[in-house]
Amino acid sequence: MTPAADGAGVVLRDVVKTFPLGDGERLAAVDGVSLTLEPGSLTALTGPSGSGKSTLLHLIGAIERADSGSIAVDGRELTAASRAQLAAYRRGVGFVFQRFHLLPALTALDNVLVPVLPYRNLGFDRAERARELLDAVGLAGRESALPSRLSGGQQQRVAIARALITRPRLLLADEPTGNLDSHTGRAILDLLLGLRERHHVTIVLSTHDASIAAECERVVDLLDGRPAVR
Template sequence: MKQAPMTGRIELRQVTKVYRRGTDQEVRALDAVDVKIDPGSSVAVTGPSGAGKSTMLHLIGAMDRPDSGEVEVDGERLELMRDRQLDDYRRRIGFVFQRFHLLPALTALDNVLAPVITDRRRAKAARARATDLLRLVGLRDRAASLPSQLSGGQMQRVAIARALIGAPRLLLADEPTGNLDSDTGKEILELLLSLCESENMTLVMVTHNDEVAAACQRTIVLRDGRITSDTRGSGG
């Protein structure tokens, strides 16, 4: 049965995640969190270290499961999915991380292609899209460059292009400007927000940077696993 296209609508209902349960080091990373995120919106998740930001992103990205509560994306309950269903879901969304995770032996173009390189039926179309994505992120002339030949900002642009190769409607970004200088970080932020609008994607971005958060349409502040603030930013 053909899957309905994603819209990027997210809802967390009473989501709790506990690490090292039953020990002296028990950490309640998320504590009965409720949140709804509309399709096509840009949302920053911020707060102090250990507040639960990355945990929330990992649960939305199906990289972990909640201990209790419901994680729903486009009406699908992630915590009820089997492993194969979760693998398929992950292929339909995009991830951008603080550490670029590029493969050092591959060119920029082949790094962008890496998530779909085993799908021979789509090889020609995927290569055309990868080339177009490198143009979109301003790296058309660096397609043949290895990561070692690129600056940090350029590597992050390749990572963004790679995240978009599957045409996702949901993009998750964990501190995407954290390893960059302020000017380059601003360029990457502007690129992410522009792509969110032009590709009609939902963007959920973890950040410690108040200026990055303020540029998004909405800012969710976490502290000790609970939402303490949920406001519209200047980007809204």
């Protein structure tokens, strides 16, 4: 069942991103991509290594800037935005990475809190929300655990809770099950699906796993930076 359309809508038009190879040549990591992602949708980006999956996520999340083309999220044009505007935009996007990127000296609770620590007047109690999110991802009672005391799947659950602390309407997940065994990877996908239903968030994830992609409403196969939608 598709959740209520409260997530962000994303529109890409002829997006190009290149990287220098040397001797004046450039590699087109994303090559003329046009996509429309509906609010509340779940989209998988698939393709071999180097096909442009991570770069496309980085462009949508404003981690990288496109060389040309247009990226609009909820009608907000990213390609012409200032650095300050892009920083403000990124605060409203949830990121989940393959390698978790948890801070080893911080507890699970404190890792979840990291994205909101610099801000005041959030409109919610940050510690209460962090505990609620850890409960939602199945880690109630593990708030004080350091990452070294958590399994890979548990660390990814902390990373997902961290991504949701800002109440994003867009969640970008780069190979979120890539470092996990198949059973744990399936549990993480089920968790993302459940959180999507509950929080009405638009999710775009990259994956090499065909079984993960098959659970998504839409699959965009990338090859040499160009998509074939099915």
